[in-house]
Amino acid sequence: MEAAVETTHEIYFNxxxxxxxxQKLGGQRYSKIFVLVDENTKTHCLPLFQNLxxxxxxxxxxxxxGETYKTIATCSKVWDQLSEMGGDRKSLLINLGGGVVTDLGxxxxxxxxxxxxxxxxxxxxLAMVDASVGGKTGVDLGVLKNQIGVIQQPKMVLVFPEFLKTLEERQIKSGFAEMLKHGLIMDDTYWNHLRSEAFSHYDQELIKTSIKIKGGIVAKDPTEQNIRKKLNFGHTLGHAIESYCLESTERDTLLHGEAIAIGMVLESYLSxxxxxxxxxxxEEIKREFKKYFTPVSFSKVEIETIIALMKHDKKNQHGNINFTLLASIGNAVINIRVxxxxxxxxxxYYMDG
Known part of the structure; x- marks a missing residue:
């Protein structure tokens, strides 16, 4: 049996x-097997997993x-439970969930x-096409995204699109934003194909294409020294917006894809x-994202606060904020100062029209 994509770890479907x-769980390979879920996946997805x-x-x-619980405190509770249940170095942890579960797990x-x-x-x-693929793990430091973590590849990623039936529309849109990003940074044909699809009309082949794009980039640069930085398009400003909304008592929390969608319009303007x-x-990019995501307004004070949050971005080097921008749709360039x-x-520009 062959992996679905060329990457640093195996990815299989259905x-x-x-x-x-x-096959992997058989024999004496692992002393104990544990499954990490959140309260939602425990209710909606664990029964299906147990059938598998x-x-x-x-x-x-x-x-x-939720992102609020993607913290070291949550890790400590999970470490404690693994220890209490007799976990050892030959144990296996299966992370069953969205991006928070796969990142933290x-x-x-x-x-x-x-x-x-x-x-x-x-x-x-979102987790299928982005968060679970590539080996980036970690947790937030307060509201600052993914400040604590390591790059460690999973033994494999197993994709069962049937789990998507448990999601509400908003969650599907959040993941679709990352799929659109894959087209913008690497493949204008894929971008145009996605534009012709309604967001709810995802299928396994589209998911595979996004995983192939991300997996191919990660295989060439697993520790993000060069080409992997292309995947950061929309994330420098997007993560700052996401962090700001997590911290603000006057703002609704944005899902990751919602914040990154705003970031991609902003960074397209910079491009x-x-x-x-x-x-x-x-203009094409702006129209596309506004089809799926309700525009958000920001005051001058909020804009300055969001810009200030970017100084904590983990991609910064020597005090410089480095952006990934677009030379054209399908062609991203890295390490741009703004x-x-x-x-x-x-x-x-984002808020105008």
Whole structure:
């Protein structure tokens, strides 16, 4: 059986994934098997997983759902439970959930007993096409995204699109934003294909294409020294917006994809000003994201606060904020410096019409 994509770890789908799961859990490979879920996936996804997995599970570990709980404190509780249930260096942790579960679970596994194996089984579209693929694990530091973590590859990622039936429309849109990003940074044909699809009309082949794009980039640059930085398009400003909304008592929390969608419009404007993205393509990108995501307004004070939050971005080097921008749709360029006045202008452009 072959992996679905060329990457630093194996990714399987549906029946092949089920067969591989059975094969990997068989024999004496692992002393104990644990499953990490959040309260939502425990209710909606764990029963399906238990139908897929015929092997005994030593323990189900449940955490509270949402970015708010992607913290070291939550990790400590999971480490404690693994220890209390007799986890050792030959144990396996299966992360069954969205991006918070796969990010946090991967970090827990990479650090427990100096590292145990883990398998990601993503249950959201965002996790399938992005969060569970590539080996980035970690947690937030306060409201600052992914400040604590390591790059540690899972033994495999198993994708069962059936889990998507448990999601509400908003969650599907959040994942679709990352799929659109894959087209913008690497493949204009894929971008145009996605534009012709209604967001709810995702299918396995589209998911595979996004995973192939991200997996191919990660395989060439697993530790983000060069080409992997292309995946950061929309995330420098997007993460700052996401952090701001987590911290603000006057703002509703944005899902990751919602914040990144705003970030991609903002950074497309910067691309038009700095790296040659045409006005026609800029307007196309703006129209596309506003089809799926309700525009958000920001005050001058909020804009400055968001810009200030970018100084904590983990991608910064030597005090410089480095952006990934577009030379054209399908062609991203990395390590671009942006003057402050253009950052403010990008928000004005986003909010204009």
């Amino acid at each position: 029946d092949v994934a089920k067969a591989i799961l059975h 997995c015929s092997h005994p599970i030593e323990g189900i570990i449940s955490i509270k759902p 991967g970090f827990v596994a990479a650090t427990f007993k100096r590292g145990i194996d883990f398998i990601n089984i993503p249950t959201t579209l 038009h000003k700095l790296t040659g993205l045409s006005k026609i393509e800029l 003057p402050h006045e253009l950052l403010v202008e990008s928000f004005l």
